[in-house]
Amino acid sequence: MNPSVPACPSCGSTDGFDAGYLPDSQPGGMIVGRWMPGVPEFGLLKGLKWRGRVHLEVRADRCRRCGLLALYAVGPAR
Numbered sequence: 001m002n003p004s005v006p007a008c009p010s011c012g013s014t015d016g017f018d019a020g021y022l023p024d025s026q027p028g029g030m031i032v033g034r035w036m037p038g039v040p041e042f043g044l045l046k047g048l049k050w051r052g053r054v055h056l057e058v059r060a061d062r063c064r065r066c067g068l069l070a071l072y073a074v075g076p077a078r
């Protein structure tokens with residue numbers, strides 16, 4: 001047990017989490033997945049409306065024991 005590492009809320013392990021992220025694709029290449037507030041809204045061509053809205057990059061840390069993903073909206077998307 002490592003007291004400086006928070007316990008996994010799923011399995012209780014204190015083995016720690018591996019840092020990671022959820023890649024997403026868009027025309028031109030891959031990006032880091034993003035979090036946006038609210039519910040998805042789609043335009044006439046079924047594309048997701050996102051311009052002018054807050055969007056933050058998502059960090060996805062994985063529990064080393066059970067695989068639980070802990071998602072964090074961490075900062076402005078690049």
Ligand SMILES: [Zn+2]
Nearest residue numbers: 008011063066
């Ligand atoms: Zn776990």
